[in-house]
Amino acid sequence: MKKMKLVMVGNGMAGVRTLEEIIKISPDLYDITVFGAEPHANYNRILLSPVLAGEMTLKDIMLNDVDWYEANGIRLHLDKQIARIDRIARKVVAADGTEESYDRLLLATGSNPFVLPIPGKDLPGVITYRDIKDTNAMIDAAGKYRHAVVIGGGLLGLEAANGLKLRGMDVTVVHLAEWLMERQLDKTAADMLKKSLENKGLRFLLQKQTTAILANESGRVGSVSFSDGAQIPADLVVMAVGIKPNDDLARAAGIHCTRGVVVSDTMQTYDPRIYAVGECVNHRGVAYGLVAPLFEMGKVAANHLAHLGIGRYEGSVTSTKLKVTGVDLFSAGNFQGAADTEEIVLHDAIGGVYKKIVLKDDRIVGSVMVGDTGDGAWYFQMLREKQNVAEIRDHLMFGQSHLGNTGHQGQSNAAQMADTMEVCGCNGVCKGVIVKAIKEKGLFTLDDVRKHTKASSSCGSCTGLVEQILASTVGGAYAPQLNKNKPMCGCTDHTHEEARKVIREQHLLSIPAVMHFMEWRTPNGCASCRPAINYYLLSTWPHEALDDPQSRFINERAHANIQKDGTFSVVPRMFGGVTTAADLRRIADVVDKYQIPTVKVTGGQRIDLLGVKKADLPKVWADLAMPSGHAYAKALRTVKTCVGSEWCRFGVQDSTQMGIDLERAFAKMYAPHKVKLAVSGCPRNCAESGIKDVGVIGVDSGWEIYVAGNGGIKTEVAQFLCKVKTADEVLEYAGAFLQVYREEARYLDRTVHWVARVGLEYVKQRVLEDTAGRKALYARLLYALQDEKDPWQARAQGVAKHEFEALTV
Amino acid sequence: MNAPETMIMNEWVKVGAIDDIPPLGARVVKSAHGDIAVFRNADDEVFALLDKCPHKGGPLSQGIVFGRHVACPLHNWSIGLADGEAVAPDVGCVRQFAVKVEGAQVFVKIN
Ligand code: SRM
Ligand SMILES: Cc1cc2nc3c(=O)[nH]c(=O)nc-3n(C[C@H](O)[C@H](O)[C@H](O)COP(=O)(O)OP(=O)(O)OC[C@H]3O[C@@H](n4cnc5c(N)ncnc54)[C@H](O)[C@@H]3O)c2cc1C
Ligand code: SF4
Ligand code: FES
Numbered sequence: 001m002k003k004m005k006l007v008m009v010g011n012g013m014a015g016v017r018t019l020e021e022i023i024k025i026s027p028d029l030y031d032i033t034v035f036g037a038e039p040h041a042n043y044n045r046i047l048l049s050p051v052l053a054g055e056m057t058l059k060d061i062m063l064n065d066v067d068w069y070e071a072n073g074i075r076l077h078l079d080k081q082i083a084r085i086d087r088i089a090r091k092v093v094a095a096d097g098t099e100e101s102y103d104r105l106l107l108a109t110g111s112n113p114f115v116l117p118i119p120g121k122d123l124p125g126v127i128t129y130r131d132i133k134d135t136n137a138m139i140d141a142a143g144k145y146r147h148a149v150v151i152g153g154g155l156l157g158l159e160a161a162n163g164l165k166l167r168g169m170d171v172t173v174v175h176l177a178e179w180l181m182e183r184q185l186d187k188t189a190a191d192m193l194k195k196s197l198e199n200k201g202l203r204f205l206l207q208k209q210t211t212a213i214l215a216n217e218s219g220r221v222g223s224v225s226f227s228d229g230a231q232i233p234a235d236l237v238v239m240a241v242g243i244k245p246n247d248d249l250a251r252a253a254g255i256h257c258t259r260g261v262v263v264s265d266t267m268q269t270y271d272p273r274i275y276a277v278g279e280c281v282n283h284r285g286v287a288y289g290l291v292a293p294l295f296e297m298g299k300v301a302a303n304h305l306a307h308l309g310i311g312r313y314e315g316s317v318t319s320t321k322l323k324v325t326g327v328d329l330f331s332a333g334n335f336q337g338a339a340d341t342e343e344i345v346l347h348d349a350i351g352g353v354y355k356k357i358v359l360k361d362d363r364i365v366g367s368v369m370v371g372d373t374g375d376g377a378w379y380f381q382m383l384r385e386k387q388n389v390a391e392i393r394d395h396l397m398f399g400q401s402h403l404g405n406t407g408h409q410g411q412s413n414a415a416q417m418a419d420t421m422e423v424c425g426c427n428g429v430c431k432g433v434i435v436k437a438i439k440e441k442g443l444f445t446l447d448d449v450r451k452h453t454k455a456s457s458s459c460g461s462c463t464g465l466v467e468q469i470l471a472s473t474v475g476g477a478y479a480p481q482l483n484k485n486k487p488m489c490g491c492t493d494h495t496h497e498e499a500r501k502v503i504r505e506q507h508l509l510s511i512p513a514v515m516h517f518m519e520w521r522t523p524n525g526c527a528s529c530r531p532a533i534n535y536y537l538l539s540t541w542p543h544e545a546l547d548d549p550q551s552r553f554i555n556e557r558a559h560a561n562i563q564k565d566g567t568f569s570v571v572p573r574m575f576g577g578v579t580t581a582a583d584l585r586r587i588a589d590v591v592d593k594y595q596i597p598t599v600k601v602t603g604g605q606r607i608d609l610l611g612v613k614k615a616d617l618p619k620v621w622a623d624l625a626m627p628s629g630h631a632y633a634k635a636l637r638t639v640k641t642c643v644g645s646e647w648c649r650f651g652v653q654d655s656t657q658m659g660i661d662l663e664r665a666f667a668k669m670y671a672p673h674k675v676k677l678a679v680s681g682c683p684r685n686c687a688e689s690g691i692k693d694v695g696v697i698g699v700d701s702g703w704e705i706y707v708a709g710n711g712g713i714k715t716e717v718a719q720f721l722c723k724v725k726t727a728d729e730v731l732e733y734a735g736a737f738l739q740v741y742r743e744e745a746r747y748l749d750r751t752v753h754w755v756a757r758v759g760l761e762y763v764k765q766r767v768l769e770d771t772a773g774r775k776a777l778y779a780r781l782l783y784a785l786q787d788e789k790d791p792w793q794a795r796a797q798g799v800a801k802h803e804f805e806a807l808t809v
Numbered sequence: 810m811n812a813p814e815t816m817i818m819n820e821w822v823k824v825g826a827i828d829d830i831p832p833l834g835a836r837v838v839k840s841a842h843g844d845i846a847v848f849r850n851a852d853d854e855v856f857a858l859l860d861k862c863p864h865k866g867g868p869l870s871q872g873i874v875f876g877r878h879v880a881c882p883l884h885n886w887s888i889g890l891a892d893g894e895a896v897a898p899d900v901g902c903v904r905q906f907a908v909k910v911e912g913a914q915v916f917v918k919i920n
Contacts, residue, residue, distance in 0.1 A: 527880030
């Protein structure tokens with residue numbers, strides 16, 4: 001098939017990101033041509049400020065060099081401005097006469113700096129701040145002249161001023177409004193910002209209106225004058241008073257523009273063959289000036305250009321971070337507040353910390369922070385997800401570290417960390433390595449950082465810290481990943497919830513059926529989506545959907561835990577941690593017979609045989625004649641117990657028997673992640689019920705049930721669910737809780753993560769308030785578990801033989 | 810089993826029927842060069858790699874197979890079945906062996 005022709009005008013961040021997305025999902029669809037007015041390939045515009053400040057070089061900030069275009073078969077015209085679009089002939093014409101026809105046109109022309117219409121605006125030495133050329137002009141001027149005047153005290157103006165100061169100039173920032181960055185900061189925050197910048201040697205003139213720029217005797221800029229008659233010397237004037245979307249081309253071609261090229265939710269202009277992304281567009285009345293929304297637009301545009309037809313861009317909430325080293329500032333959403341909002345404020349003028357969180361109906365709607373911005377990304381994520389914060393309101397101000405989620409050595413503030421400090425304890429990644437990768441490789445998302453540095457890619461406990469490092473390195477370009485509509489993996493744009501819904505509503509019973517119905521991009525998924533779908537199928541349609549062993553992680557396929565040398569471990573079930581002489585004797589015999597190198601008592605009250613050869617597994621299981629402990633599975637693991645009322649002088653309930661009953665009832669129960677229970681015979685809680693997925697504590701009058709605890713990566717104390725009288729009720733309530741979790745949580749969510757998302761109130765409503773619903777849930781769990789075979793005994797009898805035997809030649 | 814080293818040098822060795830390998834799965838063949846993982850994907854293509862991940866030696870035969878890749882069971886690197894190359898940003902390459910399927914029989918060239 002002949003390829004369609006895609007032409008892109010504007011070789012900047014939004015456009016190239018769109019191309020990258022297209023190439024990723026549909027590499028062979030288009031023959032692509034790119035026109036860029038600048039003489040450079042695609043670079044990271046937001047890092048011009050560190051270049052100006054001397055912290056980075058131009059080479060460091062290239063995102064896609066010329067070789068990238070070549071490797072992807074893209075024709076690249078640099079230094080070539082498109083002069084007009086001929087929509088009838090479907091072609092674009094460049095200023096030098098070059099023509100190119102298109103089937104689809106992508107406009108990504110960015111925006112132009114706004115230039116004040118005052119006398120002297122065209123004098124040599126008066127510049128704006130937008131591209132490499134401007135940056136070089138500033139660096140050059142800093143080497144020759146003394147006085148710089150920056151007009152505009154917004155984000156760009158302050159970054160320019162800071163850079164020029166670091167390069168040795170005397171810098172004055174002139175600002176019309178009453179305080180700096182008035183569109184991102186309230187007065188208190190702005191005053192603190194001003195003070196810290198003054199400490200760096202910058203001068204400010206607020207509420208000053210520039211009326212003219214005057215030349216010196218040699219014809220270059222010499223001074224600036226104001227409406228109050230004052231005048232100050234200036235050898236360089238940088239105008240940073242705002243931007244306006246660059247919609248000239250589209251406008252001239254008769255495409256509807258307001259302030260920017262008007263686009264629909266699919267990023268199409270009024271001419272459906274013409275798409276537009278980036279700062280040049282106006283979407284639902286908004287023109288954006290930060291990178292994060294542009295990337296979201298690019299993803300949607302690529303999706304539609306690739307004919308996949310899914311995904312809509314519905315607008316973005318943005319946040320701001322100033323990239324001035326040593327000044328910490330964050331702002332997002334409605335930071336001023338209104339009549340119907342409440343504010344939580346922390347202000348320590350001497351310590352230089354100011355934090356304000358604006359709440360409306362128990363949800364964060366805005367935030368502004370100076371001095372300590374470590375939790376900016378966290379607040380911003382809750383803001384975007386409209387998360388109800390009623391339950392954590394007390395701790396909100398103290399930040400996420402207060403709720404856990406810190407770096408390996410317990411740090412919670414990225415800014416205070418030295419480059420050599422370890423962030424990720426699993427993979428040994430230091431802060432400096434992460435910052436370097438973000439800058440050099442042009443990373444913008446948590447996933448990118450995980451892929452390139454491995455930081456936060458194992459246990460994930462340092463995720464919050466890595467997000468902070470990202471946010472402080474790329475500024476407003478960082479958008480914390482929205483949990484709500486995060487796709488399952490690279491194979492699809494659908495979320496976990498959507499997959500579950502489709503499986504239920506369409507009564508789908510196999511992985512290929514799901515992938516076909518939901519139009520997976522890959523033929524048979526990947527190692528991350530397949531196990532998830534396999535679980536969703538089995539948990540939604542027990543006894544109907546067919547298990548696919550090839551979509552299970554090796555541990556669940558071989559029913560043993562793989563070790564680093566490729567051998568396996570075997571952990572038999574010991575219900576409630578209680579064993580017998582006969583069982584122990586059999587275990588000892590097996591250890592001798594198969595020369596198992598290590599026998600260890602686990603943290604879960606049972607015995608682990610480590611270092612078993614795979615080929616020996618079925619024989620070991622046959623000889624043990626004990627049920628599988630599922631120590632390898634996303635399933636019920638252990639039910640820890642204490643001795644309880646049978647022996648203990650304090651015990652008020654028979655916790656051992658309760659634990660055995662729970663373990664017998666729920667053994668073989670697969671779940672989104674592993675599930676651990678504990679039963680203690682009195683509130684002294686020797687079985688550690690307070691940190692279990694379900695923890696039960698005996699009291700004189702019955703049993704207390706706690707849920708969603710976790711003793712692992714981040715220790716989370718379980719929350720009180722209810723108190724019941726009888727052992728049967730414990731089974732029913734615990735079972736119903738586990739069944740909602742099984743039916744609704746995302747694969748690989750522990751109970752704590754799931755409850756954090758849906759709220760304990762929701763769980764209570766399902767398990768406590770709705771009596772019929774609870775009984776139905778419990779019945780569904782028992783139905784799912786009914787007749788479930790023990791996997792070890794089945795394999796000892798020859799099931800899945802091929803899994804354990806090598807081919808012989 | 811008698812020493813395979815002498816028998817199979819530089820020869821196409823029959824390792825079994827294609828149906829001995831589960832689709833989207835693998836089997837291990839013991840050879841003088843160490844364990845070889847023989848994979849079969851959803852399109853019944855068959856590949857053979859040394860059963861040793863270029864990262865830390867994980868047994869690739871135990872991984873999840875998808876498309877023309879396998880995810881190592883130890884730390885989840887993706888390895889290309891057709892070229893043995895780790896998928897970027899990871900870097901590494903595992904030794905490959907030529908494979909052919911004749912009739913329903915799979916042969917691996919061990920040299
Ligand atoms: C054997 C054992 C350590 C021991 O020698 O005592 C163990 C060993 C492993 N743990 Fe554990 N954990 C063991 C008790 C625990 C406990 C204590 C407990 O259960 O009371 C915890 C904290 C409690 C909890 O989970 O809430 C624990 C928290 C973890 C975690 C972190 C889970 C989390 O959500 O934060 C992981 C990682 C994971 O699952 O992703 C993990 C993962 C592992 C794995 C499976 C790592 C792996 O993927 O290979 C280890 C397998 C070794 C093997 O082959 O047997 N292990 N692990 C314990 C087995 C208990 C059992 O009888 O089944
Ligand atoms: C100094 C600076 C610091 C910034 N800091 C941040 C920050 O911290 N966080 C953040 O989120 N954002 C920041 N931004 C904003 C961010 O850089 C922009 O939002 C982003 O670059 C916009 O991408 P774009 O593709 O829409 O436009 P651009 O990246 O500007 O690309 C448009 C390209 O189109 C070209 N072009 C225009 N017309 C034509 C034509 N007719 N023919 C051919 N080519 C044409 C232009 O030359 C330009 O190269 C900063 C911007 C600057 C200048
Ligand atoms: S047993 Fe648990 S704590 Fe110990 S090394 Fe393995 S995962 Fe880490
Ligand atoms: S050994 Fe294969 S990924 Fe680590």
